[in-house]
Amino acid sequence: xxxxxxxxxxIVGGLMGGLMxxxxxxxxxxxxxxxxxxxxxxxxxxxxxxxxxxxxxxxxKKMVAxxxxxxxxxxxxxxxxxxxxxxxxxxxxFVGNPNVGKKLxxxxxxxxxxxxxxxxxxxxxxxxTYVRYIPPSQQLGGFGNPKVNEIxxxxxxxxxxxxxxxxx
Numbered sequence: 001x002x003x004x005x006x007x008x009x010x011i012v013g014g015l016m017g018g019l020m021x022x023x024x025x026x027x028x029x030x031x032x033x034x035x036x037x038x039x040x041x042x043x044x045x046x047x048x049x050x051x052x053x054x055x056x057x058x059x060x061k062k063m064v065a066x067x068x069x070x071x072x073x074x075x076x077x078x079x080x081x082x083x084x085x086x087x088x089x090x091x092x093x094f095v096g097n098p099n100v101g102k103k104l105x106x107x108x109x110x111x112x113x114x115x116x117x118x119x120x121x122x123x124x125x126x127x128x129t130y131v132r133y134i135p136p137s138q139q140l141g142g143f144g145n146p147k148v149n150e151i152x153x154x155x156x157x158x159x160x161x162x163x164x165x166x167x168x
Contacts, residue, residue, distance in 0.1 A: 037168040044134035047163040053078075053089040056129050056166060057121050061093065063162040069097045072116045089123040100151060104140075107147045114139045117155065131163050 037048045049056045061071055077090040096116030104111045119133045136159070140152040 038164070044132055044138070045159075045163070047131040047166060048168065049129045049131060050167045051129060053091060053121050053123050053129050056131060057091050057093070059166060060119065060121065060131065060162065063165060064093075064095050067158055067162055069095050069158070072096050077122075089129075090120065091122070092118060092120045094118055100155070104148060104151055107151075108143045108145050110143065111140060111148065117159065119159075131166065133159055133163075135159065 039046050051059065064071055071093050073094040075092040077092060078088050081088055081090070094116040101111075101115055104115055114136070117133065117136055119131060121129065121131050123129050135152075136155040137149065137152040140148050143149075
């Protein structure tokens with residue numbers, strides 16, 4: 001019973017992710033014409049890269065480790081969506097640092113809704129790879145806590161620096 005329910009949850013989650021990915025891919029189509037490798041939107045920051053999804057994911061994981069952070073979880077959305085017949089390249093990683101997390105949780109236990117930070121690597125309908133994330137300051141600002149905001153801005157800088165180093 002549990003396995004059956006889990007399977008339904010994964011499929012529904014995958015479908016929702018697919019719908020969101022389709023919307024993101026549609027939005028990202030305009031990024032290719034803007035000529036900019038990095039752009040901010042209502043859906044966060046999108047960074048256009050020159051590598052494949054797998055290459056970009058490997059490079060990003062290395063940068064995460066090199067910057068004192070760690071990958072705390074992964075979702076292989078493309079593989080889940082294959083069960084529905086949809087073929088997309090989409091990987092999500094959750095990154096964080098336990099010491100930074102301790103500071104955030106000490107200030108505001110509700111930050112667990114947002115941290116670790118979610119980063120999505122995907123290929124749009126034209127095969128172009130993007131890295132997309134919502135800046136921590138945008139997500140954590142709603143708590144109205146100056147210490148949380150300060151940490152969030154530091155995390156913004158780390159994410160910006162890491163994604164700026166990706167091959168364009």
